[in-house]
Amino acid sequence: MVSIIDFINSLDNQVISIDIPSGLMGDKLFDTKVPKIIHANNTLSIAFPKQVFFLAEATKYIGVWHHIDIGISEMYQQMVAAEAYFIERKDVVHMLNPRNKFSHKGTYGHALLIAGSSSKMGAAVMASKAAMRTGLGLLTTHIPKSAVDILQISSPETMLSIDKNAYYFSGIDLLSNYNAIGVGPGLGLNKESHIALKILIQNANTPMVFDADALNILSENKTWLSFLKAGSILTPHPKEFERLAGKSNNSEERIELQKQFSIKHKIIIVLKGANTSITTPDGKHFYNSTGNPGMATAGSGDVLTGIILSLLAQSYDPQTAAILGVYIHGLAGDISAIENGFESLIASDIIDNIGKAFISLY
């Protein structure tokens, strides 16, 4: 067998694997001693994508994978306990709450976003605009005093809560009006912001979304994790996740760590990347199907924070807010890539296409 694999891999031909490349296991990575595995250009996966497809290390064997439906009944699919769920259009299309005729802006919640510091106010702008584009009734963004003009010019729909400090987050008084709180985009790492974040966590009575520098501060204060409200959502990229939860040797180990971390701290983890991985306190695991490498660009994560915060404030339960938010974000990015290409895609494009993403789910 090995000699055939070597022979096939030595050819210039297009290589197509059926179900999974020979030599590769469906549900886990190989050992460090790399075995003989077919290097396919395309893999035609039968019935379901395999777990290993979502691990970066396996991509050189799998090439581009395609899903071949063989007619397994939906009912049977739901009976089988899967290790992980692959979130597609059919899964999110029923998650959308319809907007009632006699509803008003109060129906759609009031979110608080805490974001921005002197050299990174754009993050607050992008998260705010994304939140407003995702169905929110009212948004208040808490920003350092020097960012007042920036926010009001960039997003007139956003109301402000103005920090007494000009350059970074030093604290916020009133928390009673809000249905959900998001914190982190462009926040900076000032020591005073550490303390302000601690007090915020203690005082908040609503589910929260943590991103970016809020995660970095959490990483330096891991005891605070036990004070997070149940159902809080953390949205790290792999580097931020490593700071939070420790190093992994490969993406398989990182996924395992993510699952345990969600269960242990009773929080949802949205681990950003290709096929963003979402884990929940009750041990569920989801991979997202939308998104593209053009979204690997500054501010893309700030937009995701705004989207998830917006859904949370509209009373979507945290698991739905995370799954639907990640899906919409990726879909808006896919629409952006069609318009502007991968290279020219910037985070503001994703915001501009949230509407088209929603419409494609109607």
Add this chain to the structure above:
Amino acid sequence: MVSIIDFINSLDNQVISIDIPSGLMGDKLFDTKVPKIIHANNTLSIAFPKQVFFLAEATKYIGVWHHIDIGISEMYQQMVAAEAYFIERKDVVHMLNPRNKFSHKGTYGHALLIAGSSSKMGAAVMASKAAMRTGLGLLTTHIPKSAVDILQISSPETMLSIDKNAYYFSGIDLLSNYNAIGVGPGLGLNKESHIALKILIQNANTPMVFDADALNILSENKTWLSFLKAGSILTPHPKEFERLAGKSNNSEERIELQKQFSIKHKIIIVLKGANTSITTPDGKHFYNSTGNPGMATAGSGDVLTGIILSLLAQSYDPQTAAILGVYIHGLAGDISAIENGFESLIASDIIDNIGKAFISLY
């Protein structure tokens, strides 16, 4: 009969009512003791929509209603005194004043808008832009001193009157240049603004539009209502209306209260919501046919204030300014929803589509 209604309501079938669901009255809500009523998915209303269709409490019985024209002559329709008029395209299309070839910007009026406070300057931006997009010749927006850059960057067509206070409305000197005055969006509730509003009401010689915090200040100073110029327009949402006119037990009572309030204070009330309800000093009552629940979003009301102010300054009479303004606002929102969906619709979209709304009336 009742047993049939129960039986029909117990079915999974689509239920279609002809004219009105059995058990529901056309012109008023049922008592608190809820009777047996068909729960229709769709109601095919003969000749005219019934009054009860505009009451939120009845929507679960009516489902989505459709209008079936049975050819009643226009002349006969006008002879019949209706309790309320349902404003459709045919009603507003003749309200539009054509723009004369030799007209100039002076022909189209000079409006004054008083809006914005430190954390809500965006409301001033949105109302200003909406006013300019609705045919106005000249706009001066009076804003706190700290908002100068925000306004001039966001709406270069708008001229400024600059308050000596940096953060809120503290007073305005010159009122003689203006054809209409609008006040309220993002105004805030500072005590000094209370006094400034009182003086403004005393000194103004033109029709005025009151919205948002100007309504909230009026609610705390109800004696001022008798000083409003005849033909002034108030644009509360239901919560603001309650503060102004008191509580109601249901939407039917609220409509009745609205009618009496308009007559008593000789003002037009635009009660915002699905099928926005407009009442006049001479007891007329109108329901709007445009708009959608995507417009339940921050700033939507500020845009309406700008639109109505603009029409008033162009010498539309107050009733026409209110009816046409509400219709255009809803239509621009409906066009926005087609482009961006209900969730992604933001107030700035409505402004951007005012032009297409006008064109659809040509």
Add this chain to the structure above:
Amino acid sequence: MVSIIDFINSLDNQVISIDIPSGLMGDKLFDTKVPKIIHANNTLSIAFPKQVFFLAEATKYIGVWHHIDIGISEMYQQMVAAEAYFIERKDVVHMLNPRNKFSHKGTYGHALLIAGSSSKMGAAVMASKAAMRTGLGLLTTHIPKSAVDILQISSPETMLSIDKNAYYFSGIDLLSNYNAIGVGPGLGLNKESHIALKILIQNANTPMVFDADALNILSENKTWLSFLKAGSILTPHPKEFERLAGKSNNSEERIELQKQFSIKHKIIIVLKGANTSITTPDGKHFYNSTGNPGMATAGSGDVLTGIILSLLAQSYDPQTAAILGVYIHGLAGDISAIENGFESLIASDIIDNIGKAFISLY
């Protein structure tokens, strides 16, 4: 005859006049004693529009006029001395200088615009953007110190000359770099600005465009008119023209006054309105064919100033800069009206459509 005119005018029928409505003279207004004249809905003018078509007072007799070509040869047309020329596409299409392959931004001139004061900085923004959209190589806009952010955010292509005064024009040092100078949009009437304008006129060595408050200051200092560089262009609206040149009893007298004023002061006058009227120092008179009443909106004139300044700096002779500028401005406005309707047309739309106006002349 009179009884027939009375009879026709009493009918409800559509009235169409051939060449000119009976009773109306082609080249002048009637006396104050108004004669019997047909009130046409449409006038089908043979060969050329008549002078009287451009006078506002006659519009109620003429209705909408249309031009019927009867094949008079172009050569013969050019032999006949006309009182006034009606500028159409065929007249401007050859005025456009082609852009040479090996040209560079220096080829297209460096213009100076002096504009804006504390409450009217938007005028500086709109004139600057319009200038850059009209083919200019480089633009420096001189603004009060407090407007630095406003300009740089709104028009990054524009370089600044920063006045030492925060709120109005108090003077400018260096004038040697520029190919043309425009002054006036949003300038304000501060006394210091009067003096600064006087010094500017004395020191300038290039053709200049005067608009808005620069015209109002000139009106209060009419002796300065004799110091204007030959070929300077003034762009008043009728009110500003009245302040400059005195009152007229009707639009016919105003046109006559405009011609004399151009000759006497050796300047081009662009009298803005329907069919903008352009007169030159050598007694020529032009009516523009583009434009619409949607352009009767704040900032429309600032855009025209930017356009004409831009053409002047690109070495178009002053007469061509005025004629071509007015034509392009009107055409961009006509394209805007198709997109947004007359009511929603704002000055920024005109700027956005300058490109399409140019393309339609290729």
Add this chain to the structure above:
Amino acid sequence: MVSIIDFINSLDNQVISIDIPSGLMGDKLFDTKVPKIIHANNTLSIAFPKQVFFLAEATKYIGVWHHIDIGISEMYQQMVAAEAYFIERKDVVHMLNPRNKFSHKGTYGHALLIAGSSSKMGAAVMASKAAMRTGLGLLTTHIPKSAVDILQISSPETMLSIDKNAYYFSGIDLLSNYNAIGVGPGLGLNKESHIALKILIQNANTPMVFDADALNILSENKTWLSFLKAGSILTPHPKEFERLAGKSNNSEERIELQKQFSIKHKIIIVLKGANTSITTPDGKHFYNSTGNPGMATAGSGDVLTGIILSLLAQSYDPQTAAILGVYIHGLAGDISAIENGFESLIASDIIDNIGKAFISLY
């Protein structure tokens, strides 16, 4: 022969030259004593464009040139050593690095841009936006303190490094995070900026792009040229190149000087103009095929700096970054000209069309 050339040149007919106008040499300019040469309207060049086509002085003889393919094999073309290469779509289409599925924003580099001074902050805005639109992962723009709002409002995706000076570049501390550095757009010529640039050159450990005022400062400090990192890219227009490398009598001499300058200082020179000329340290010479005279407008060069900086930070080698960057810039300009015409094309249009330029290379 001469008499025939004179005779042809005296005709009104369209003149078409095959391969090259008679009397003109393919690879160099004529002497100062101008010989008899055909003045063609169009030249149909056989197989390859001739070197002389890229010299401004020859354009009056050549008219518009067209390329006639006679089927010379690609392999043979590559065997022939050419004096200069004409960069077309087929040459750049393989230069594009595909974006890998499991890549993240770190994969696409972190660039530092140093730009802007008090009256020219727009240059920093345009270069920043262009960099983000060209595939960059992260951008930090170093700006004077007073430009913080301008940048964050105009480009929220850009992070800031804030100079302690309010109005110009006075120095930057941390350089270790960046994959490439660009300096110059709108920088100004303050003496302190001279010193800061010197220190920057000494401390930088990455390839750099020098433009605009950074080139002007280099011109006054030519000894610094020997300290530039190998592979640095300079993007002068002809005037800036003259200041750097000295005068030339014609464009042929200037090209020769450019080649020698690149070799001597081990830098890439991008000499901007029609068919931008690129020379490398190993003596290669390239002419660009995209672009149009509408791009002769303020800010066009700032956009190019942003594009090249972005590619350099993404690990394109300097020669590829220069060639691909110049090609994309010109192509985005060509797409802009189709939309807006030559006259209305502004630098911001080029930025907006970078995405469509990339897509046209897929």
